[in-house]
Amino acid sequence: MTRPALILFFLFATVPPVSLAQDASLGTCPCTLKGLVLNSVTGQPIRNALVESNVGSPNSTLTDSDGAFHFDNLPSGSATLTAVKPGFLPFTQFLASPPSYNVAPDALPAIIKLVPGGIVRGNISDDHNFPLENFSVQLLRRIPGSSEPTQESLQTIVTNDLGNFRIPDLPAGSYYLLVKSQDARTYRTAAKETPTGYPQVYYPGVLDLSAATPIKVSAGRDSITNLTLSPKEFIRLSGRVSGYPSGSSVEMFLGHNKDSDAEKTINLDPRTGIFHTDWIPPGPHIIWATADGNSVNPTAPLATHVSVLATSIMSGINIVLLPAVNVPVHVEGLARKDLSRFVLQLSDKDTGIILSAEAGDLLNLPPADLYFLTAPQGTYHFALSSASDDPYFVESASSGPTDLLKDDLVVDSSARPIEIVLRRGGARLSGTVSLKDAARGAVVCLFPQKFNAKPLFAVASSGGSFDFENLQPGDYRVAALDSLNDADFSNPDTLKKISSAGTGISLSPSQGLSLTLDLITVEE
Numbered sequence: 001m002t003r004p005a006l007i008l009f010f011l012f013a014t015v016p017p018v019s020l021a022q023d024a025s026l027g028t029c030p031c032t033l034k035g036l037v038l039n040s041v042t043g044q045p046i047r048n049a050l051v052e053s054n055v056g057s058p059n060s061t062l063t064d065s066d067g068a069f070h071f072d073n074l075p076s077g078s079a080t081l082t083a084v085k086p087g088f089l090p091f092t093q094f095l096a097s098p099p100s101y102n103v104a105p106d107a108l109p110a111i112i113k114l115v116p117g118g119i120v121r122g123n124i125s126d127d128h129n130f131p132l133e134n135f136s137v138q139l140l141r142r143i144p145g146s147s148e149p150t151q152e153s154l155q156t157i158v159t160n161d162l163g164n165f166r167i168p169d170l171p172a173g174s175y176y177l178l179v180k181s182q183d184a185r186t187y188r189t190a191a192k193e194t195p196t197g198y199p200q201v202y203y204p205g206v207l208d209l210s211a212a213t214p215i216k217v218s219a220g221r222d223s224i225t226n227l228t229l230s231p232k233e234f235i236r237l238s239g240r241v242s243g244y245p246s247g248s249s250v251e252m253f254l255g256h257n258k259d260s261d262a263e264k265t266i267n268l269d270p271r272t273g274i275f276h277t278d279w280i281p282p283g284p285h286i287i288w289a290t291a292d293g294n295s296v297n298p299t300a301p302l303a304t305h306v307s308v309l310a311t312s313i314m315s316g317i318n319i320v321l322l323p324a325v326n327v328p329v330h331v332e333g334l335a336r337k338d339l340s341r342f343v344l345q346l347s348d349k350d351t352g353i354i355l356s357a358e359a360g361d362l363l364n365l366p367p368a369d370l371y372f373l374t375a376p377q378g379t380y381h382f383a384l385s386s387a388s389d390d391p392y393f394v395e396s397a398s399s400g401p402t403d404l405l406k407d408d409l410v411v412d413s414s415a416r417p418i419e420i421v422l423r424r425g426g427a428r429l430s431g432t433v434s435l436k437d438a439a440r441g442a443v444v445c446l447f448p449q450k451f452n453a454k455p456l457f458a459v460a461s462s463g464g465s466f467d468f469e470n471l472q473p474g475d476y477r478v479a480a481l482d483s484l485n486d487a488d489f490s491n492p493d494t495l496k497k498i499s500s501a502g503t504g505i506s507l508s509p510s511q512g513l514s515l516t517l518d519l520i521t522v523e524e
Contacts, residue, residue: 028105029104029105030072030073031074031075031103031104032072032073032074033071033074033101034069034070035051035069035070035081035101035112036068036069036109036111037051037069037113038113038114039088040114040115040219045067046063046083046114047065047066048062048063049083049085050083050084050085051112052082052083053074054081055071055074055079055080056071056073056074056079057073063083076104077103078102078103079101080098080100081101081112082098083112087117087168088114088117089114089115089116089117089171115219116220117219117220118218118221118223119166119221120139120166120170120175120215121164121165122224122225123164123227124159124165124179124227124229125226127228127229131161132181133161133162134158134159134181134183135158135159135182136156136179136180137156137157137158137165137167137178138156138157138178139167139170139175139178140176140177141174141175142174158182171217171219171441172219173217174216176203176212176215177215179201179229180198180200180201194279195233196233197231197281198232198281199232199282200283201227203227205228205229207311208283232281234279235279235280235281235282235311235314236276236278236313236314237277237280237285237310237313237315237317238274238277238316239274239276239319240275240317241275241289241320242320242321243291243304243320243321243322244321245291248291248292248302249270249291250268250290250321251265251289251290251291252265252266252268252275252287252288253265253266253288253289254277254280254287255286255351256280256281256283256285264277275319282311282312283311284308285308285310286307286351287305287306287308287317288351289304291303291321301374302323302324303321303324303377304320304376305350305351305376305378322376322377324375324377325375325377325412325413326374327375327411327418329418331422332419332420333424334422342385343356343384343386344382344383345382345383345385346373347381348379349379349380349381350378350379355380356373377411379411380410380411382397382408382418384420391425391426391469391470392423392424392425392426392470393422393470394420394421394422394472395421395422395472396421397418397420397421398419399416399419400416404418426469426470426471426472426509426510427472427473427507427511428468428470428471428512428513429468429476429478429505429507429513429515430465430513430515431466431513431515431516431517432460432463432465433464433465433466433480433516433518434517434519442459442481442482442483442517442519443460443480443483443487444460444466444478444479444480444517445457445479445480445489445502446471446476447478447479447498447499447502448472448474448476453472455489455495455499456468460480473507473511474507475504475507476504476506476507477503477505478503478505479498479517479520480517480518480519481498481519481520487522494522498520498522501520501522502520503517
């Protein structure tokens with residue numbers, strides 16, 4: 001063996017085997033990142049999907065007929081990839097950010113799964129089977145902890161000249177369909193002077209939301225909802241308002257089904273209190289009335305509201321204005337300076353109007369004059385929140401015999417002060433729900449056991465993550481429900497079933513507990 005060959009052999013022989021293994025694992029780049037875009041429901045490849053990377057140039061490409069793509073000349077490390085294709089959902093609110101993939105010579109192919117959107121489509125026609133053009137179609141969706149669905153998006157779909165509509169790209173779930181005429185114009189027939197028109201209706205053609213039938217939407221499938229609408233005679237509401245001093249400025253408004261955008265002034269004679277509406281469509285309506293304070297308490301405004309479900313002309317409606325009530329609030333357990341970031345809220349059970357005040361705005365008042373809010377008489381949901389970083393919990397909240405952690409607050413002329421006891425050492429529950437895919441969200445339900453308070457709800461997000469803060473120490477049951485289930489959280493029997501199917505936990509003061517939850521299914 002020649003001398004150069006001996007030297008070369010010696011050099012290789014003295015290299016540690018571990019170093020060779022490390023070099024092989026690290027590899028060298030630039031590298032090629034390959035991948036596939038697949039349908040999350042069928043597993044089939046998706047062609048012509050636009051894939052974008054946060055590194056490399058060019059940083060976008062289209063998938064081929066096999067759903068494959070690749071990016072060349074990438075540095076080692078990681079790359080964030082997103083894919084977009086019409087008919088498939090983008091990354092939803094359930095994912096905080098797109099996933100990242102390893103870039104290395106031996107990296108596995110990147111697999112991107114896109115969720116096909118659901119579709120609600122159908123036809124709107126009259127009772128003679130003629131298409132109804134220019135009718136708006138909206139979807140509403142139930143929110144956790146409430147029996148009232150809320151508007152899913154601000155988008156309005158309008159029927160075409162054939163009466164057809166199509167709402168694409170919907171996450172799986174249950175929706176309510178609301179249909180109404182765009183111009184809401186009325187007409188009179190030759191035989192009748194009462195104007196006739198189309199009131200807004202919910203699928204399958206009912207006036208009241210509580211009677212509506214939810215529409216189930218599944219990923220990648222069409223839900224067909226056809227409606228036949230019949231014109232209805234419009235109605236008038238009339239009656240008398242009383243309870244205000246002579247000469248007061250009285251205002252009355254009419255709202256349709258808690259829709260503040262639809263408020264209309266009511267015709268009123270303040271001298272007699274007699275009022276009547278214009279011709280309005282049948283359905284649920286709310287009448288609001290307000291006036292200046294009376295001689296006993298001139299600073300307290302007079303206010304009231306009445307809800308009616310009117311299918312025909314209604315007269316003789318009696319509305320009595322009542323003085324608003326100054327409800328005092330006493331807080332114990334924390335120093336007054338610690339209250340500066342607390343917010344107290346009263347949510348009107350009938351109208352949904354929220355009254356709130358920051359405790360910091362009241363700190364300069366002596367305790368005897370510390371009032372929470374000036375609230376019109378009615379029934380309210382009570383809530384307390386804080387922007388403070390210090391963990392706390394509400395040990396108790398009451399008004400006379402009413403436990404506000406369990407029951408609603410009734411504000412009337414005999415309203416008792418609100419007594420709140422706060423303590424430091426609030427617990428925290430967080431974790432992740434094992435979601436089936438990015439388009440199926442989850443509602444996490446937390447049931448206090450010891451003190452029988454109202455259940456708490458959180459919508460899972462960021463890949464299924466959830467978080468409850470400032471919890472009272474004690475025993476709970478926790479369950480995660482698929483959003484497709486669309487449970488009625490106002491139904492005590494449904495809540496009992498969810499709680500029974502949940503997991504029991506115990507929280508100590510200042511404890512932070514993290515859980516991984518599987519989805520449960522509850523039949524109503």
